[in-house]
Amino acid sequence: MNGSWLPVVGRRLISLVWVVVGVSLITFIISHLVPGDPARLVAGDRATPEIVAHIRSQLGLDLPLPQQYLHYMGQLLHGDLGTSIRTHRPVLQDIAAFFPATLELALVALILATVLGIPLGVLSAVYRNRLTDHLARTLAVAGISTPAFWLGLGLIVIFYGNLGWLPGGGRIDQGMAPPPGVTGLYLIDAALAGDWPVWRSALQHMLLPAITLGFVHLGVVARQVRSSMLEQLNEDYVRTARAYGLSPWVVVLRHALPNALIPSVTVLGLALGDLLYGAVLTETVFGWPGMGAYVVDSIQALDFPAVMGFAVVVSFAYVVLNLLVDLLYRRLDPRIRGIG
Amino acid sequence: MQFMIQTGARRAVMAAVMGLGALALAGGAAAATPADTLVIGKPADPQTLDPAITIDNNDWTVTYPAYQRLMRYKQVDGKGSTEVEGDLAASWTTSPDNLVWTFTLNAGQQFADGTAVDAQAVKQSFERLLAKKQGPSEAFPADMKIDAVDAKTVRFTLKKPFAPFLYTLANNGASIVNPKAMQRPDADAWLSGHTAGSGPYQLVSWQKGQALTLERNPHYAGSKKPVLDKFVVKIVPESSARRLQLQKGDLDVAEELPVDQLQALKKDKAVHVAEFPSLRVTYLYLNNAKGPLRSADLRHAVVDSLDYKGIVDGIMMGQAKQMRGPIPEGMWGYDADLPQPKQDVAAAKALVSKAGGVKSPLLLRYSTQDPAWEPIALTVQANLTAAGIPVKLEKLANATLRENLGQGNFDISIGNWSPDFADPYMFTSYWFDSDKKGLAGNRSFYSNPQVDGWLREAATLSDQSKRIALYKQVQEQVVKDAAYAYLYQKNYQAGLGANVQGFVFNPMLERVFNVADMKK
Numbered sequence: 001m002n003g004s005w006l007p008v009v010g011r012r013l014i015s016l017v018w019v020v021v022g023v024s025l026i027t028f029i030i031s032h033l034v035p036g037d038p039a040r041l042v043a044g045d046r047a048t049p050e051i052v053a054h055i056r057s058q059l060g061l062d063l064p065l066p067q068q069y070l071h072y073m074g075q076l077l078h079g080d081l082g083t084s085i086r087t088h089r090p091v092l093q094d095i096a097a098f099f100p101a102t103l104e105l106a107l108v109a110l111i112l113a114t115v116l117g118i119p120l121g122v123l124s125a126v127y128r129n130r131l132t133d134h135l136a137r138t139l140a141v142a143g144i145s146t147p148a149f150w151l152g153l154g155l156i157v158i159f160y161g162n163l164g165w166l167p168g169g170g171r172i173d174q175g176m177a178p179p180p181g182v183t184g185l186y187l188i189d190a191a192l193a194g195d196w197p198v199w200r201s202a203l204q205h206m207l208l209p210a211i212t213l214g215f216v217h218l219g220v221v222a223r224q225v226r227s228s229m230l231e232q233l234n235e236d237y238v239r240t241a242r243a244y245g246l247s248p249w250v251v252v253l254r255h256a257l258p259n260a261l262i263p264s265v266t267v268l269g270l271a272l273g274d275l276l277y278g279a280v281l282t283e284t285v286f287g288w289p290g291m292g293a294y295v296v297d298s299i300q301a302l303d304f305p306a307v308m309g310f311a312v313v314v315s316f317a318y319v320v321l322n323l324l325v326d327l328l329y330r331r332l333d334p335r336i337r338g339i340g
Numbered sequence: 341m342q343f344m345i346q347t348g349a350r351r352a353v354m355a356a357v358m359g360l361g362a363l364a365l366a367g368g369a370a371a372a373t374p375a376d377t378l379v380i381g382k383p384a385d386p387q388t389l390d391p392a393i394t395i396d397n398n399d400w401t402v403t404y405p406a407y408q409r410l411m412r413y414k415q416v417d418g419k420g421s422t423e424v425e426g427d428l429a430a431s432w433t434t435s436p437d438n439l440v441w442t443f444t445l446n447a448g449q450q451f452a453d454g455t456a457v458d459a460q461a462v463k464q465s466f467e468r469l470l471a472k473k474q475g476p477s478e479a480f481p482a483d484m485k486i487d488a489v490d491a492k493t494v495r496f497t498l499k500k501p502f503a504p505f506l507y508t509l510a511n512n513g514a515s516i517v518n519p520k521a522m523q524r525p526d527a528d529a530w531l532s533g534h535t536a537g538s539g540p541y542q543l544v545s546w547q548k549g550q551a552l553t554l555e556r557n558p559h560y561a562g563s564k565k566p567v568l569d570k571f572v573v574k575i576v577p578e579s580s581a582r583r584l585q586l587q588k589g590d591l592d593v594a595e596e597l598p599v600d601q602l603q604a605l606k607k608d609k610a611v612h613v614a615e616f617p618s619l620r621v622t623y624l625y626l627n628n629a630k631g632p633l634r635s636a637d638l639r640h641a642v643v644d645s646l647d648y649k650g651i652v653d654g655i656m657m658g659q660a661k662q663m664r665g666p667i668p669e670g671m672w673g674y675d676a677d678l679p680q681p682k683q684d685v686a687a688a689k690a691l692v693s694k695a696g697g698v699k700s701p702l703l704l705r706y707s708t709q710d711p712a713w714e715p716i717a718l719t720v721q722a723n724l725t726a727a728g729i730p731v732k733l734e735k736l737a738n739a740t741l742r743e744n745l746g747q748g749n750f751d752i753s754i755g756n757w758s759p760d761f762a763d764p765y766m767f768t769s770y771w772f773d774s775d776k777k778g779l780a781g782n783r784s785f786y787s788n789p790q791v792d793g794w795l796r797e798a799a800t801l802s803d804q805s806k807r808i809a810l811y812k813q814v815q816e817q818v819v820k821d822a823a824y825a826y827l828y829q830k831n832y833q834a835g836l837g838a839n840v841q842g843f844v845f846n847p848m849l850e851r852v853f854n855v856a857d858m859k860k
Contacts, residue, residue, distance in 0.1 A: 036739030044395035044475035045742065045779045046760070046770065050482075054473040088388045088532040097548040153580055161584050168590065169581050170550055174379065174574065178547060287576045289549025297384065302739050 005327055012323045019319050020312055024076065027311040028069050031304045037061075038085050038302040059085060072308070081312065082305035086298060091309035094294065099313060100184025101171060102283070102290030106275035108187070108206055109214035114268060117218040118261070121225025125233060125260075126252060136222060143219025148278075152212040152285035159208060166204055169287035173201045209286040213279055217271045224267045225260060232256040262333050269325030273318045372589040376569040378840070378858055381576045381591040382851075385549050388532040391515035392468055395475035397758075397851040400512045401573055402552055404852040407515035407537030408562060410443055410462065411506060413762070413846045415854075420616075420846030422671060422762030424510045427562065428457060428538070438501035438802050445492045450559035451518040452535075452542040459488035465517045466496075476513025479760050481505075501800040503807060504763035510848070511761055540566045540856040549575055554855075564856035567842075571855045586611055586835050592860060593843075594835040595851060598711065599657045605835050616845040617661060618832040620758040621668050621767075622712065624720065624825040629777075629785035631751045632698055638729070639822035641691035642752070644684045645727035647719060652828050655715045660828035665815040666767045668829040670847055672804070673764030673811040678819060681826065688727035701730035702751035707738040713754045716827070720752065746779040755783060762848050764811050769795045772818055786823040 039056035056062050075082055081091035124136035160168035172178055179189035179198050190199035233256055241251045280292035298306035373379040386399040412427035429443045449457035463486045469477050485497040521536035535543040541554040552573040556566050576582045583601045586594040587608055605611050626633045633639050652660050664678040706717045721731040744750055759766035770781030773795050777785050791814055798810040832845055842858040
């Protein structure tokens with residue numbers, strides 16, 4: 001990579017500040033527009049008005065809204081996401097417990113979508129309008145249009161209920177101690193610790209949810225790769241390469257594919273964001289202990305600090321991941337290296 | 341395109357597919373739960389384990405067996421009862437004016453770390469509960485004074501008599517907490533994620549969103565003798581997955597299964613569906629203070645037009661019992677002489693025309709917090725329309741619904757109620773006292789000075805027969821006033837592995853398992 005990436009990273013990190021301010025402000029406003037009193041939810045319906053008022057002041061909900069927001073941002077500058085109204089624990093601590101599971105699931109789903117989606121797209125383009133193409137396209141459309149909820153339950157019924165090959169949910173076998181937490185990603189942590197029984201259990205648990213979550217994006221990736229592959233295969237340089245007598249295999253994989261993949265990198269970057277936000281249903285079906293259930297419960301309990309913490313952390317992760325994708329993009333495509 | 345690269349591509353695809361297959365086959369996954377462990381599957385993680393904070397039965401599954409209280413609910417003939425007996429308390433006395441309650445503690449009781457459970461621990465636990473001023477404190481007189489007379493004697497002094505006091509001491513909120521935990525600098529955060537009690541089991545690990553593991557408390561000195569070494573609360577959010585895991589033996593108990601899934605489970609020999617009548621009731625709030633339902637005739641018309649049998653048999657699939665009045669069957673003070681409400685469309689129509697008809701539709705606001713509420717709302721709409729009362733339905737998010745209920749912005753709404761302590765006070769003073777209008781309990785905004793007088797008198801008496809007589813009067817009057825429409829009390833159902841024994845449901849402790857008595 002040449003020297004021009006440093007200013008890009010600098011600019012992106014500055015824009016990150018604005019993203020966090022914007023996301024937190026919008027989330028704050030929306031969550032305070034929802035009618036409902038979190039203090040009442042904490043106290044319970046039967047609590048006296050005195051108890052509710054006490055809790056409201058304890059949570060700082062009796063302060064004017066701008067003051068509440070400034071207070072929140074002040075805490076955020078110190079890396080403090082506040083205390084959850086629902087669990088009474090620091091939000092950062094809650095998110096630290098749930099985020100790695102979501103991230104791990106999203107990453108594995110993305111890897112599955114990539115590893116299967118790219119060959120599918122290539123095959124589809126190479127055998128355009130033939131049986132392979134039709135099958136691949138059908139699979140891609142099925143991926144895009146199958147509800148994760150339905151697919152997840154179906155996979156559980158078949159692979160856990162009927163065949164008994166894979167576990168029916170959770171992240172690791174019941175009674176097995178999780179690997180020592182280095183990254184929070186069980187597959188990596190177990191591998192680092194050399195604990196292969198745990199690694200195997202984590203992988204078995206990961207498989208069905210990752211397939212469920214990755215299936216949608218597999219379709220997106222396959223379609224994207226197919227269309228840009230078709231474009232590349234009609235380019236002059238491909239014809240030239242073929243005229244030189246290079247084998248079809250080499251032409252497709254060494255010449256056309258790298259160019260066809262460039263737009264796919266963008267799609268994958270966006271997909272990862274989608275996977276982080278969109279894992280809720282999959283997590284619910286598989287009892288995957290990620291952020292999904294935590295956020296849904298928090299929204300229902302009007303737990304503002306938790307909801308805002310989620311939005312801030314995910315947008316942060318999203319910006320950082322997209323930055324990485326952009327850097328990768330520059331690496332893959334020399335034409336944009338000089339462009340900031 | 342005429343590239344001939346089938347073999348290479350095919351090989352790659354085949355390799356990928358076979359790789360996945362090999363992973364899948366790398367060892368079977370399903371296994372029965374260990375013999376010394378009871379695994380309970382629930383849909384959601386607890387929120388907080390701090391007994392001074394939690395008002396959610398889902399949290400009590402963990403906290404109730406981890407703590408002890410002065411009193412506990414009795415088991416009578418192997419069945420749960422709403423009567424109480426001493427747990428930490430060996431004996432107690434009351435002053436003649438019912439203001440001073442003195443308890444003597446059982447000897448030798450210890451917290452899980454070996455610290456003695458003494459009068460100071462009791463005093464500090466209650467003082468913390470009252471100082472926190474959170475939901476659970478609401479069941480206790482806010483101004484009571486607690487004194488540790490000596491190591492084994494604790495005295496509660498009330499400002500005014502509170503008849504249900506003894507019963508409130510069996511509440512989850514009345515749990516006695518280890519003073520060492522309360523003295524930690526991070527006590528609040530710590531207690532929300534750990535247990536510090538003297539109950540038969542203690543929390544040893546909590547993998548958020550996955551499982552909570554409790555092990556036997558080595559210092560437990562209570563009268564129960566736990567059989568199983570461990571119990572695990574496993575979080576399985578999806579009900580179909582819970583059902584499947586129960587059937588495959590990965591769970592010993594599955595909670596919160598929908599009625600239709602339970603029906604299906606009844607055919608499975610590996611599973612036993614436990615059913616018990618509960619004290620959780622479902623009823624309609626009728627706005628007595630605002631709008632057309634200020635008219636008692638119109639409220640009676642609503643009561644007469646409802647298809648009670650259809651709701652119990654159709655929506656609840658028979659897993660419920662129709663109520664007569666506010667106090668459900670199984671709670672002392674229940675009045676079996678009250679007439680059973682019945683659908684009588686002709687009578688309802690007559691009452692509607694007597695009230696001068698209904699011009700604009702009544703607003704029925706509800707949420708889907710309980711899956712039964714939507715079908716109930718639709719049934720109510722159909723029934724009332726047939727009697728000449730147009731109804732407009734409005735579905736809201738539950739938090740928004742509560743806000744509207746608190747402010748009386750509805751004509752009709754649907755609610756569930758279950759008691760915090762085993763006293764008819766929970767179904768009368770809360771529902772009808774004009775001081776508790778709104779979310780606090782009187783959600784119909786009912787007001788009758790005579791009823792207020794009876795309720796307040798009953799709350800101060802210690803003579804149970806006199807209280808029963810007053811509650812009988814109250815029930816007759818509020819039925820006459822058609823303050824609410826009482827629908828049903830629901831059955832509690834849970835799926836248990838066929839080998840699980842000893843589960844005794846207590847209607848006061850829904851979602852709490854008597855793990856110390858259970859075995860398999």
